[in-house]
Amino acid sequence: MSKTAGARLMIFEHITTGGCQSYLVGCPDTLCGALIDPEISQIDRYRALATRDGLHIRYVSDTHTHADHFSAAKQLSEILQAPTVMHQASAAPHAGLRLDDDDMLRVGNLRIRAVHTPGHTRDSMCLVVGDRVFTGDTLLIGGTGRTDLPTGDPDQLFDSLFGKLLTLDPGLLVFPAHEYKGRSHSTIGAEIADNPRLQKRERADFTVMMRELNLAAPTHLTEALRTNMTGGKTVDQMLAEAAAEVPFIALSELDLRLRGRPNDLLVLDVREEGAYRAGHIPGARHLPRGQLELRINDEVSDPTLRIVTYCEFGKISTLAAATLRQLGFMRAGALDGGMKAWREDGRPIEV
Numbered sequence: 001m002s003k004t005a006g007a008r009l010m011i012f013e014h015i016t017t018g019g020c021q022s023y024l025v026g027c028p029d030t031l032c033g034a035l036i037d038p039e040i041s042q043i044d045r046y047r048a049l050a051t052r053d054g055l056h057i058r059y060v061s062d063t064h065t066h067a068d069h070f071s072a073a074k075q076l077s078e079i080l081q082a083p084t085v086m087h088q089a090s091a092a093p094h095a096g097l098r099l100d101d102d103d104m105l106r107v108g109n110l111r112i113r114a115v116h117t118p119g120h121t122r123d124s125m126c127l128v129v130g131d132r133v134f135t136g137d138t139l140l141i142g143g144t145g146r147t148d149l150p151t152g153d154p155d156q157l158f159d160s161l162f163g164k165l166l167t168l169d170p171g172l173l174v175f176p177a178h179e180y181k182g183r184s185h186s187t188i189g190a191e192i193a194d195n196p197r198l199q200k201r202e203r204a205d206f207t208v209m210m211r212e213l214n215l216a217a218p219t220h221l222t223e224a225l226r227t228n229m230t231g232g233k234t235v236d237q238m239l240a241e242a243a244a245e246v247p248f249i250a251l252s253e254l255d256l257r258l259r260g261r262p263n264d265l266l267v268l269d270v271r272e273e274g275a276y277r278a279g280h281i282p283g284a285r286h287l288p289r290g291q292l293e294l295r296i297n298d299e300v301s302d303p304t305l306r307i308v309t310y311c312e313f314g315k316i317s318t319l320a321a322a323t324l325r326q327l328g329f330m331r332a333g334a335l336d337g338g339m340k341a342w343r344e345d346g347r348p349i350e351v
């Protein structure tokens with residue numbers, strides 16, 4: 001993360017998450033701001049940075065439908081009451097403000113201009129703001145976005161680069177959506193001169209090169225496309241939301257309590273039957289997650305009972321505890337860790 005405050009003309013934050021780059025830009029006169037390509041794990045950070053800079057975030061923008069990381073646009077739009085801004089061609093139903101080529105957003109005294117640059121995806125756009133351009137995955141430092149994922153097209157990328165993006169001011173600073181080597185930014189001129197892919201300036205050479213890249217599929221491809229295209233939730237998000245609703249109990253604490261043979265604590269093993277039979281926490285009752293709602297009325301009659309759920313890794317048990325609390329078992333919680341950790345700790349096991 002860096003703050004370069006673009007020579008007093010722009011408040012600027014650069015947030016790096018692994019290889020993903022997101023940006024917060026703001027007008028220093030009006031304190032109006034916009035987020036570009038936010039990533040799901042950094043929601044608190046973006047909000048904290050905006051607060052620290054005194055910025056009110058008015059727009060949340062994705063330069064394209066990301067296939068390799070999880071966009072925070074929908075969640076931030078809801079939290080901040082600010083529209084998700086995407087290109088007109090985006091499939092995302094949560095895109096509340098869709099831009100056409102050359103449309104501008106007014107962010108206080110800043111202007112954010114969309115340049116439609118299909119190729120990496122059909123809905124790719126670059127955003128020009130003052131002395132810089134946020135290139136999404138259209139142009140990376142020393143590279144370009146791939147064109148072999150859904151809606152990608154090497155011919156379109158050729159046109160977008162050589163017919164549009166690279167015709168902009170060579171001095172424009174380039175800030176891409178991905179950078180894996182720790183470089184902060186580049187310029188249009190430097191990329192034209194040095195970017196290996198941009199040396200293929202004939203259409204046929206360029207498209208053959210792109211078609212022959214033979215890249216491995218990005219991790220989380222299907223989940224990223226599913227959630228970014230539809231606004232649905234990632235599995236991690238569902239787990240995080242459930243975890244925010246339930247209390248946890250430590251392995252050591254549960255072990256200690258069970259040694260006192262409590263009659264006011266129900267330990268619920270929510271794994272499948274085979275796993276339960278192979279060894280469980282002493283005294284635990286078996287009620288698999290898949291049958292929880294169907295059988296809970298027969299299994300537990302006292303809604304005030306303290307219940308601790310556990311599973312193999314501590315994830316499904318969190319969902320189970322959240323479900324129990326929704327059902328009215330207000331003292332349901334989950335083990336912080338799972339049977340695997342319990343086993344590895346050498347704690348007692350009943351067969």
Ligand SMILES: [Fe+2]
Binds near residue numbers: 066137145
């Ligand atoms: Fe991308």
